[in-house]
Amino acid sequence: MKMKYSILFAIGLSLLLPLQADAKQGKHKQKGTSTPEEIFKKRDKDGDGMLTKDEFLANKKNPTKAEKRFAKLDKNSDGKISLEELKAKKDKAGKGGKKHGKKNK
Numbered sequence: 782m783k784m785k786y787s788i789l790f791a792i793g794l795s796l797l798l799p800l801q802a803d804a805k806q807g808k809h810k811q812k813g814t815s816t817p818e819e820i821f822k823k824r825d826k827d828g829d830g831m832l833t834k835d836e837f838l839a840n841k842k843n844p845t846k847a848e849k850r851f852a853k854l855d856k857n858s859d860g861k862i863s864l865e866e867l868k869a870k871k872d873k874a875g876k877g878g879k880k881h882g883k884k885n886k
Contacts, residue, residue, distance in 0.1 A: 817868045831861040 815823075824836050834851055841847040854862045856869070 817864065821864045821867055831863055832867070833861055837862060 821832065824832055824839070826836050826839075834848070837851050837854075838844055838847050851862065854866050856866050
């Protein structure tokens with residue numbers, strides 16, 4: 782009788798563990814957050830590895846504000862944003878820099 786319960790317990794446990802692993806993975810990525818690479822790939826319509834001003838401004842609600850942000854991100858003023866330039870801004874925001882107008886602590 783103990784053997785039956787042990788087998789049933791083992792089967793039940795083996796069915797539940799994958800569900801728990803999926804739940805933990807879902808917690809790591811918050812809804813609405815994207816990596817710089819994901820953002821870049823989505824916006825780089827021609828796939829040249831650079832974001833032009835038009836690609837960056839596409840579908841922006843506030844074009845004036847977006848143009849200012851583009852100018853800040855374009856560190857070498859070549860009229861394009863590289864993935865490194867985008868990542869540098871994201872890294873700065875995550876390390877005490879400003880993000881969404883608030884100072885990180």
